[in-house]
Amino acid sequence: MGIINLSEITPGMVLAADLRNNDGRFLLSKGSKVASKDIRIFKIWGVIEADIEGVTQNDVEEKVISHLEPAIVEAVEKKVRKHFVHTNLEDPVIYELFRCCKIRTVKAIKTKDSVEILNMQDLTSSNEIEDTIVEGTAPPVNPVELIKQDINLPTLPTVFMQINDTIQNPTSSAIDIAKVIGNDINLSAKLLKIVNSAFYGFPNKIDTLTRAVTILGTKQLSTLAMGINILTAFNNIPDCLIDMKSFWMHSIACGTISRIIANYQGFQNTERLFLAGLIHDIGRLVLYNYTPINARNAIQKAKNNDRLLYELEHETMNCDHTTIGALLLKKWKLPKSLENAVRYHHSPKNSRDPLEPAIVHLADIMTIALGIGSSGERLVPPLEPEAWKCIGLSPNILSLMIDQLDNQLEEILRVFNLNES
Ligand SMILES: [Fe+2]
Ligand SMILES: [Fe+2]
Incomplete structure (x- = not known):
């Protein structure tokens, strides 16, 4: 018997147990x-795993990869390990x-030629920049001074500020918010699509x-x-050091998984986490635009x-995108919880x-x-054990969350014209 993820129960x-x-x-x-019908019911009741007679998670894994050539499996393993x-x-x-990543890659592979493809390509998709480091780097960045400048990023539309005020005003009603959003036809259409x-x-x-508004809450x-406003406003900024489409794919996927x-976790307002995930790397856009030499050298050295x-x-600029992002959100007068999530997304244990x-x-x-997309980071960063403890879930939930992501992501990317096809 063995504990099997719900996504692999057939x-x-x-x-093997109640x-x-x-x-x-x-x-x-x-x-x-x-x-x-039981599997459907398990999904409805949020079951993530079950104890099954005569099968282990390893057996399931073996079954998925057993029909592939060993050379392909080996190439996948090597590639994912490097990542x-x-x-x-x-x-x-x-x-x-x-x-999960290994099985996902294996499932995506159809032919033996894929070994060559795997050997040539990175798993991440980011724009290639020239392989040279520019000598005589620009001075280190002072984040407070940088953010004080009139940042040459698209300005957020007035409706954004109006919505922000409405959220922070405890007396706002559902009608108030529908009115504010309704004034922007584009925004309303995207919102209804999502x-x-x-x-x-x-x-x-x-x-x-x-x-x-009635169904979701104000x-x-x-x-x-x-x-949606942030995404729409920033969607068309020119590609500088990274592919903007790829940047937003990374951001939307991170927002969707956060949600x-x-x-x-039983959050009431899960959209707050969607927003936090969506804008977590926004500081990088500031760095890429304002200190391109430093940013380029950091990407190249990495x-x-x-x-x-x-x-x-940190090494190249003496600061990083989390500080810049948090300061930008402060400048926009966004809620403190968002600033907290953005500032500490690489070091949650440092947050109160x-x-x-x-x-x-x-x-x-x-x-x-x-x-899924890239904001410039090519390799998987380490997971803080304290962060996982704080979240307090079973590791088996990851494959289910990935299934949910796959289910939701395509349509959201389509709303923003970011889908691959
Ligand atoms: Fe990120
Ligand atoms: Fe980040």
């Missing part, structure tokens, strides 16, 4: 043969993420903003609207030496309120591991 498997969900609700007794070089593979959480997508999975179509809808984790960009930012930074930290690591 009809016909037999339960199955209950997280809240202790009894679902199916020991010895029962699992049927398709995880800065992580501790003995940590069960990281190992589970590694396993509300009607798999991101929410509502069974019936929601065709008016007022209805969306704060949730406003927070989502702010995220999925927040759901498992690439040449297989090091983490985050650490190289570590849960939200820990969620974005994990979501960022998962996004980089899965190779």
Whole structure:
């Protein structure tokens, strides 16, 4: 018997122990043969794993890779291991993420030629820059001075500030927020598309903003609207050192995973975590635009030496994108919780309120591991054990969260014209 992730349980498997969900609700007794309808019920009740007779997680893994040539499996393993070089593979959480990435890559491979492709390409997608480091680097960055300048990034539309005021005003009503958002036709259309997508999975179509506000709640809808605003405003800034499309894919995936984790944590306003994940690396846009020589050297050194960009930012500029991002959010007068999540997403244990930074930290690591877009970081950063403890979930939840991400991401990317096809 063995604990198997729900995503790998198939009809016909037999339960080795009574199955209950997280809240202790009894679902199916020991010895029962699992049927398709049971799997649907397990999903509804948030079951993440089950004890199954005669199968282990390793057996499941073996089955997926058994039909492939050993050379392909070996090439995949090598490639994924290289991607995880800065992580501790003995940590069960990281190992589970590694396993998911390996299986995902294996599943994507159809032919033997893929070995060559794997040997040539990185798992991450980021723009290639010339392989040279510019001599005579620019002076180190003073983040406070940098942020004081009139930053040449797109200005956020007036509606953004109005929504921000409405969120922070406790007397605002659902009608107030629907009115503010309704003034922007583009925003309203995007918002309704997302509300009607798999991101929410509502069974019936929601065709008016007022209805969306009623179903989602004022704060949730406003927070989502702010995220859409930031994305729309920044969507067209010119590619400088990185591919902007890839940057936003990374950001949206990180936001979506953050929201999925927040759901498992029982957060009321999960959109707040979507927004935090969406803007977690926004400081990089400032660095790439304002100190391109330093930023370029940091990216190049990271690439040449297989090091983490985050650490190289410190060495090259004496500050990093988390500080710059947090200062930018302060300048925009965004809620303190967002500033906290952005400032500490690489070091949640340094925050006085570590849960939200820990969620974005994990979501960022998962996004980089899965190779969805890139904000410049090529290798998977290490997971803070304290952050995982703070989140307090079973490692087996990772594969389920990845399934949920796959289910939701495509439609959101399509709303912003960021889908691959
Ligand atoms: Fe980051
Ligand atoms: Fe990131």
